[in-house]
Amino acid sequence: MNGLRRDLTTAAIAIVFLTLLLGVAYPLVTTGVAQLAFPGASNGSKVEVDGRVVGSKLIGQDFKGLPRYFQSRPSATEYSGDVTYFNNLGPNSRELSDFFGKQLGAYLKRERPFNPGLSADEVPVDATTTSASGVDPHISVANARIQAHRVAAVRSLPLSDVLDLVDEHTDGRFLALFGEPGVNVLRLNLALDQRGTE
Amino acid sequence: MAQGWAQIVVFLLVLTALVPLVGTYLARVFRGERVFLSPVIGPVERFAYRVMRVRPEEGQDWKAYARSIVVFSLVSWLALYLLLRTQGIQPLNPEGFGSGPWNLSFNTASSFVTNTNWQYYGGETTLSYFVQMVGLTVQNFVSAAVGIAVLAAVIRGFAARSGAALGNFWSDLIRINLYVLLPIAFVAALVLVSQGVIQTLDGSTTFNTLAGGTQTLALGPVASQEAIKELGTNGGGFFNVNSAYPFENANSFTNMVELLLILIVPASLTYTFGRMVGNRRQGWALYAAMMAMFLVAVGVVYAAEQHGSPAQHHAGVLTHAFDGSTGGNMEGKEQRFGIAESSLWTAVTTVTSCGAVNAALDSLTGIGGLVPLANMGTGEVVFGGVGSGLYYMLLFVLLTVFIAGLMVGRTPEFLGKKIESREVKLVLVGVLVTPLLALFATALAVASPDGTQSIYNHGPQGFSESLYAYMSQANNNGSAFAGYTGFVQPNAPGNAGAEAFSFANLLGGLVMILARFLPMIAALAVAGSLAGKRIAPAGAGTFRADSPTFVVLLIGVVAIVAALTFFPAFLLGPVVQGLTDQLF
16 A cells, blocks of 8 residues: 555656656657747748738648649548548548549549640549549659640740659659659649749 | 568578677676676665665565556556546646546556556547656556566576575566666667657647648657657657657667667567576577467468558559559558568567557458467467566467376476476466456447447447457557457547546456466466476476477467467458458
């Protein structure tokens, strides 16, 4: 009984001590150092145009099918940055299959006029599937190359210029080995807008 | 696939190279020796002993050690439960979230104290920065430290030449937090921030997007929690979509850092074990057994995901890889991680008891989804949770030694100590509690209307969701087929009309507590019983446990126990889905 009482006291003091150290000091010191050393990154890597925030380069947004913009991947959350969830439909879900079919049809309808003969077999998987985060900032390189035809035509730019911009805004693999290359859609669209106003 | 395998192999080589370094450091910490951080941390450590009135050299036998753990965990649980229930009146709550309901708070407190970090709630729509820091981040550290402390005690029992003392829990708790978890987490958090993982106390921010809509970004002190969430194999995300969210896992570099954080402690502890029992080969033998099982897991899930899903094929989507496209089942996966790193992560997070995810597990293919379930079915002994993975594996080692002893007709022994009736009984309790809890809870959940209201998908996937939920909670993993619901927030983040399902929250909470502490106490009891035994020198007739034969035998025992226990349940869910092209 004596040992139990002693354990209770020790445990209570331990929790207070560890809470102050690990729950208060550690996150606050980390915040302080992070804010000083990496002010942009620690606050969400925000992107500004003319002094106004228009997004985060890490968070994808909805380009609403506007033909002058590259379009992000489908999202289960309408690109929400404050209520996140997965689609959660299983691999044999009829609902999910119907969703893929609709996405595929919409993609072909949007891009085929600018990519004559574009077939379902050439549509990359990322264009029909929802991402895990709902705000995937990237699309695949193949996806961007297809969309480049539309964007170039709508903006009356040479295709090669748009493809160059795609290359410029492709985040490669880490050490050329890890991960997959992806085209950052927001940064690419911003670059296109800026080019238009030059 | 060559590119994908290259990533996986290089990653595992880096891990293996770090194992002896970190393993040696951990052994020094367990032994109370001076390490390079001692000049800085020593004074803090001594201050902690003074306020706690602890004498670190005072040894505890297994019963005293276990009692200290139970008392400490109980006090932790109460503290966290109170924090969750009074959130509404606390500071650092920019979104103005209310206090948690009793049933959800019961589940969440049980979840974080048991190192499970199962989440029925969505972090960014439910919890204030104060609770995330002062409540959850603290438990991320200390529940991990408890697991590692138990392993340290168990190793001392295996290595002891006489006596009953397994070390001092309070000293282990403090030293593991101060010398291992805190310094690594601090450095890792800053590395993550440098890449874009956020760390701020500002509230959410809203702006107009390029296409003329609005977007609101939830913010918070994420990196400090992310680092310990991986390092302590906890896995509870700051955001609902966990490490898939760019603010938790910004790019493929942070992805690799986080994967390394998950594996580094559980993998290195095998080396620590070998060193402390004076047989490094034994440590590497355990590492080899774990690595072999891990490679199978990652290989199967990678191949299955690269193949694509029936839902894709029915819709006419081509799932072959071609130039500029990963191909495969990209549903619920991020472009920057692709198929290979999502598969690697899925295997890593379920062989360890981490449970953080960088892809949606509910959307994995049938066979791909079987892998995390099978990983948990082994009882999390393939690397496993920090500390818990190896003490659980040591129970399997004793079981294997016992079975081998029966086959050759000799008294089983391990590291020179005879394994007798008492130890074998305790081993069986330790090994069987978790699967029994998982299966009984699943049966209860799918057979009662209170349980089935949590199910989201139709057909076999609905069963898989239920099975996964209780497998995950029983193994203190915390990953989920996230369709399984225990908390609905119709107006998130306002939280009006939110409702928690009592059945799912209470059953899950109880399962987590029992499945954490019963095997833990069994392992301590085994160690206590072994501590006093004489070490007999190895002779010509000794069956060596550090040989390749033993590694194969050990893998066999782990696989057979898992298969005999779970095969029927797996058949009803993921296997059915893997075998059919039909839609449900």
